[in-house]
Amino acid sequence: MQSLSEIDTTSKRASKAAGFSWGIAEEIGKAIRSLELFGLPGVINLNLYLKKIKKNHPKKINKIGKENKNKETCPIYCGVAFLDQCKQLETLEIIKFYNVNYPLLILPFISKASEILGKKILIQFNNTSFLANFNKSILSKNIDKQISPLANEINIEFLENKNSFSVQDWKELYKLSEETFVEESESLKLKGAGAGLTDND
Amino acid sequence: MSELNIKFRDPSEVMKLSRLGSFHQSKLSFLRSFIREFKDWDYKRNLFDLDKNGYGTAVYSFSKNKRNYSLVCFAQHIDSNERSDRVIATKWDAAFVLHDGIPSKEDINRLKENVPKQEVGRASYKELTLSRANKSVRAFDHVVNSLSLGKQPDKDLLNKVGYLYRTTAVYGSGKFGLADRFRIKDRKEIYGPFRLEMMLVYLVRQFTFDQVNHIAKSRNPSKAVQLDVKIARNLGIGNSTGLGMAPFIVNHPTLLHKWIYCREKALKEIRSIEEVNASDLNIFKDCLAKSKTSINSWLTDSKYQKNKINSLKSDLIKFDQYLEKECSIKIKYLWNEIYIWSSKNLEEECLEYIVSMMMEPYDDIIDPLINNMSSEEDEYFTIPAHKKVSDLKTILESNYKSIIKIDFKEKNSTANFWFISKNKEEPRVANRYEEHGAELEQPLAIARDIKKLYEKIAQAKQSSTIAEFLLYNDDVRHVVRRAFIIDKFPYSEIQDNTIGASLVPIDMLRLKLSFFGAVKFDPRSDKWLRINMYQGAPLSNELKNSNDTWVYNVFN
Numbered sequence: 183m184q185s186l187s188e189i190d191t192t193s194k195r196a197s198k199a200a201g202f203s204w205g206i207a208e209e210i211g212k213a214i215r216s217l218e219l220f221g222l223p224g225v226i227n228l229n230l231y232l233k234k235i236k237k238n239h240p241k242k243i244n245k246i247g248k249e250n251k252n253k254e255t256c257p258i259y260c261g262v263a264f265l266d267q268c269k270q271l272e273t274l275e276i277i278k279f280y281n282v283n284y285p286l287l288i289l290p291f292i293s294k295a296s297e298i299l300g301k302k303i304l305i306q307f308n309n310t311s312f313l314a315n316f317n318k319s320i321l322s323k324n325i326d327k328q329i330s331p332l333a334n335e336i337n338i339e340f341l342e343n344k345n346s347f348s349v350q351d352w353k354e355l356y357k358l359s360e361e362t363f364v365e366e367s368e369s370l371k372l373k374g375a376g377a378g379l380t381d382n383d
Numbered sequence: 384m385s386e387l388n389i390k391f392r393d394p395s396e397v398m399k400l401s402r403l404g405s406f407h408q409s410k411l412s413f414l415r416s417f418i419r420e421f422k423d424w425d426y427k428r429n430l431f432d433l434d435k436n437g438y439g440t441a442v443y444s445f446s447k448n449k450r451n452y453s454l455v456c457f458a459q460h461i462d463s464n465e466r467s468d469r470v471i472a473t474k475w476d477a478a479f480v481l482h483d484g485i486p487s488k489e490d491i492n493r494l495k496e497n498v499p500k501q502e503v504g505r506a507s508y509k510e511l512t513l514s515r516a517n518k519s520v521r522a523f524d525h526v527v528n529s530l531s532l533g534k535q536p537d538k539d540l541l542n543k544v545g546y547l548y549r550t551t552a553v554y555g556s557g558k559f560g561l562a563d564r565f566r567i568k569d570r571k572e573i574y575g576p577f578r579l580e581m582m583l584v585y586l587v588r589q590f591t592f593d594q595v596n597h598i599a600k601s602r603n604p605s606k607a608v609q610l611d612v613k614i615a616r617n618l619g620i621g622n623s624t625g626l627g628m629a630p631f632i633v634n635h636p637t638l639l640h641k642w643i644y645c646r647e648k649a650l651k652e653i654r655s656i657e658e659v660n661a662s663d664l665n666i667f668k669d670c671l672a673k674s675k676t677s678i679n680s681w682l683t684d685s686k687y688q689k690n691k692i693n694s695l696k697s698d699l700i701k702f703d704q705y706l707e708k709e710c711s712i713k714i715k716y717l718w719n720e721i722y723i724w725s726s727k728n729l730e731e732e733c734l735e736y737i738v739s740m741m742m743e744p745y746d747d748i749i750d751p752l753i754n755n756m757s758s759e760e761d762e763y764f765t766i767p768a769h770k771k772v773s774d775l776k777t778i779l780e781s782n783y784k785s786i787i788k789i790d791f792k793e794k795n796s797t798a799n800f801w802f803i804s805k806n807k808e809e810p811r812v813a814n815r816y817e818e819h820g821a822e823l824e825q826p827l828a829i830a831r832d833i834k835k836l837y838e839k840i841a842q843a844k845q846s847s848t849i850a851e852f853l854l855y856n857d858d859v860r861h862v863v864r865r866a867f868i869i870d871k872f873p874y875s876e877i878q879d880n881t882i883g884a885s886l887v888p889i890d891m892l893r894l895k896l897s898f899f900g901a902v903k904f905d906p907r908s909d910k911w912l913r914i915n916m917y918q919g920a921p922l923s924n925e926l927k928n929s930n931d932t933w934v935y936n937v938f939n
Binding site for chain 1: 507508556557558559560561562563564565761764765766768769803826848849850853854857858859860861862863864
């Protein structure tokens with residue numbers, strides 16, 4: 183099998199050959215490495231996308247807003263710009279991109295943004311959901327096809343940091359954890375703590 | 384604490400190519416730190432299945448606490464016209480791979496099919512490093528002949544060559560299917576950089592001794608003798624190194640910083656010692672005296688290197704006189720005095736030699752630095768694009784002072800370009816105005832691209848964010864990343880023009896090789912050189928009782 187290091191280097195070089203600048207190509211190398219590390223088909227999608235654009239290089243993204251309507255959107259330029267601007271974009275809460283080619287390729291950039299922002303980000307296209315999880319993993323639901331040449335619409339939602347459980351769930355778990363504590367006698371109260379008896383000094 | 388407040392040396396001084404190309408091995412070198420780390424591991428020769436000509440398979444291992452690393456060696460016959468020590472060769476006398484664990488028979492059969500093919504074979508995630516080597520035919524045949532006749536080989540001849548085998552490449556970190564670094568990076572024994580590459584080379588050295596002994600014995604069973612251990616100890620492993628190493632130091636800026644920073648930190652701490660004790664000064668003097676034997680046996684046909692060696696030799700005479708007459712432990716901050724005197728009176732080659740020597744007495748300063756010489760590079764990859772253009776301008780002006788003064792409209796400033804050769808996938812450098820291929824230039828012209836970035840930044844709206852700037856300037860994105868890295872890691876960048884007409888690429892190689900711990904730099908052109916590794920090192924069965932100053936034992 184190919185090592186991640188080989189995937190990184192070859193993706194970078196191939197992207198440069200397909201017309202991206204070295205700086206963008208470096209980003210692509212890391213992105214495809216990260217997709218493959220998370221078990222997603224980065225190499226296949228990149229290969230197909232680079233073939234598609236070799237003779238007709240895609241347009242760059244100028245500015246990202248809440249609704250981004252283009253005839254064709256490059257997942258790389260879009261992903262890199264999203265990553266660069268993620269701190270400003272966070273305030274938009276939900277962002278939509280239209281007509282994105284090989285939409286899987288946008289995921290690693292959003293995943294990295296999730297790490298930078300310390301927020302989970304939900305990405306939805308073609309009836310598939312992906313959860314970018316602080317760049318530790320990308321969880322996917324309903325992924326039925328490895329390759330999707332186009333997403334008519336990508337919905338990106340910044341998720342607020344909140345618990346995935348109810349207050350009751352937490353209380354029950356906490357109560358159980360208390361069984362590891364020792365009931366303090368008066369003597370233990372006096373001798374067990376490290377601090378002084380008064381903190382008025 | 385020092386009252387003197389000794390500062391780190393300025394990157395604009397240290398990171399010049401001529402200075403980096405004057406570095407020498409030191410106590411920080413990876414060969415030496417490998418031996419310190421693995422000296423108490425159990426060494427074993429697990430398999431030695433060679434025929435009477437020395438062709439076949441051998442396995443050597445280091446093990447400790449259920450962890451095993453095994454070198455698998457494949458030796459074969461090649462015709463003399465197939466033997467080349469350039470990286471462009473396709474056949475070698477022996478090929479090696481370091482396997483993670485003890486290889487099964489299936490592993491060995493798989494490796495036998497692939498390892499001798501090197502770049503066109505495939506390793507797996509179970510393998511860590513890969514290499515090949517050719518015999519130094521002159522030395523190898525002489526040793527085998529002598530031993531088979533019951534005699535020890537001629538020491539003079541061996542001193543001139545210095546090894547029985549020469550490697551031409553040592554690959555690691557995911558190349559050709561090898562394990563990615565992330566799989567093993569948390570293992571404490573390999574925290575130091577290139578430790579598994581160093582292990583491979585060390586075990587290859589043992590294989591070369593076992594192989595000559597075996598062939599001699601097979602040739603003349605009744606008369607043959609074993610290679611004398613003192614002679615063996617004075618033999619290392621040669622290495623031919625080309626331009627492949629040069630891009631490495633450009634492509635790994637945070638790692639480069641870590642190496643140089645540790646060297647500079649060691650120097651700063653040593654210069655800050657107020658009272659130097661007599662035994663530490665004696666260790667310095669002893670290592671310096673012994674090292675001269677090695678300098679005197681440093682042979683090369685290269686005029687460039689001869690000049691450097693001669694400068695080193697004559698400066699060492701000056702330094703000895705100074706040391707004898709003016710240095711006493713009664714002097715406060717003696718090392719600082721020595722350093723200041725050396726920087727005023729010695730050439731770069733000798734100054735950096737003295738810096739290396741000054742580290743010798745100080746395990747307590749060096750040891751904590753060793754495990755700090757690796758880098759988690761991905762952590763610093765993302766550009767902090769929320770910062771302002773004005774921030775970037777300040778970074779460029781303070782960290783690339785001499786670079787932004789270079790006039791790249793001058794033809795000489797852009798004389799060379801770096802490219803990857805199609806047939807060997809290896810980096811090369813060529814004249815931009817005489818050769819074709821400059822349109823496929825690799826992003827290694829950092830100085831030129833930094834200057835271009837600076838010019839663009841100067842024109843840009845200073846209050847814009849970097850994200851906004853990059854929307855219209857992605858051609859300089861790779862150097863924007865580097866600029867933010869140098870802001871955190873001041874020794875991450877070579878402060879010279881790597882495409883200028885006066886570029887001496889072997890300076891870049893020597894920088895890296897000095898950190899490996901290589902000696903006897905022998906440039907064969909301005910683009911490749913030969914070196915020696917592990918000359919004087921303890922043999923495998925001597926490791927447990929070895930000391931760290933083995934590098935100065937050569938011929939002593």
